[in-house]
Amino acid sequence: MIRVRVPGTLAYRNLALRVVAAATKMIGNAECEPSPALEELEAQTVSAVGEAFNNIAIHAYKGVAPGEIDVLIESDAERVVVEMTDTGASFDPSTVAVPELDELPENGMGLFIIRSFMDEVTYAAGPPKNVLRLVKRRAPGPEPRLQDGASEAEVTVETGAKRATADDP
Amino acid sequence: MKFAREDNGAETMLRIDGTLDAVSAPEIRPVVDAIVTEERKAVTVDLGNLRLIDSSGVGVIVSLFKRVRAHGGEVKIVGLRDQPKAIFKLLRLDRVFPTP
Numbered sequence: 001m002i003r004v005r006v007p008g009t010l011a012y013r014n015l016a017l018r019v020v021a022a023a024t025k026m027i028g029n030a031e032c033e034p035s036p037a038l039e040e041l042e043a044q045t046v047s048a049v050g051e052a053f054n055n056i057a058i059h060a061y062k063g064v065a066p067g068e069i070d071v072l073i074e075s076d077a078e079r080v081v082v083e084m085t086d087t088g089a090s091f092d093p094s095t096v097a098v099p100e101l102d103e104l105p106e107n108g109m110g111l112f113i114i115r116s117f118m119d120e121v122t123y124a125a126g127p128p129k130n131v132l133r134l135v136k137r138r139a140p141g142p143e144p145r146l147q148d149g150a151s152e153a154e155v156t157v158e159t160g161a162k163r164a165t166a167d168d169p
Numbered sequence: 170m171k172f173a174r175e176d177n178g179a180e181t182m183l184r185i186d187g188t189l190d191a192v193s194a195p196e197i198r199p200v201v202d203a204i205v206t207e208e209r210k211a212v213t214v215d216l217g218n219l220r221l222i223d224s225s226g227v228g229v230i231v232s233l234f235k236r237v238r239a240h241g242g243e244v245k246i247v248g249l250r251d252q253p254k255a256i257f258k259l260l261r262l263d264r265v266f267p268t269p
Binding site: 010011013014017039040042043044046047050051054057058101102104105106107108109110113116117 | 188190191192221223224225227228231232234235251252255256259260261262265
């Protein structure tokens with residue numbers, strides 16, 4: 001499991017996407033051989049996570065002090081699962097209209113991109129937390145080429161006040 | 170993101186490199202507005218070094234396309250590849266933009 005937890009602002013979008021992109025190339029703790037299928041999976045997963053990150057930073061945390069965006073990634077031989085958790089305002093995905101592509105829309109395409117590129121999309125609305133779960137299945141065939149490193153990794157970006165720890169009074 | 174505009178006679182080349190997303194899209198809006206205001210009629214957008222685009226970035230390109238077309242001009246896209254190409258294909262923009 002790989003975890004990246006960042007403040008819920010667009011300034012941290014690129015950082016989160018780089019972690020997700022790298023994670024799509026891992027199966028457990030092994031790195032995949034490059035392939036067109038892997039590149040496509042990376043492009044589609046990064047696109048979907050990027051749109052979801054935008055939605056949280058721009059809409060869920062609109063008008064309030066932004067909380068965190070917690071991104072958990074599990075990648076195995078069959079699929080990549082990305083779970084994004086926020087504490088902002090929730091929404092009802094069933095009310096979001098499908099864009100009329102022939103009319104060349106200039107916005108409102110985010111959820112369409114997410115749903116189109118992912119094999120499974122589920123959203124559990126809070127409070128206290130909203131959880132978006134994205135699943136992308138791998139095409140058969142990627143072979144691990146490197147066995148190294150720990151089986152879990154965590155990246156946390158903190159800003160402002162020092163995070164409290166169990167040792168603090 | 171980096172971008173560069175170059176005018177050569179009636180033609181305008183706009184090159185966009187890096188990432189065009191919700192963060193960087195506002196930076197390029199004034200350049201797009203200037204191209205439209207000046208009624209440039211032959212605009213080419215070079216995305217050969219564009220690594221990543223999101224729906225906000227697509228919105229900027231589509232806005233340029235629609236407004237240039239509204240005054241009788243044309244916008245071409247060149248160099249589209251990788252993730253941006255996948256997004257353009259999904260949104261059916263590959264059918265809209267003439268590509269050499």
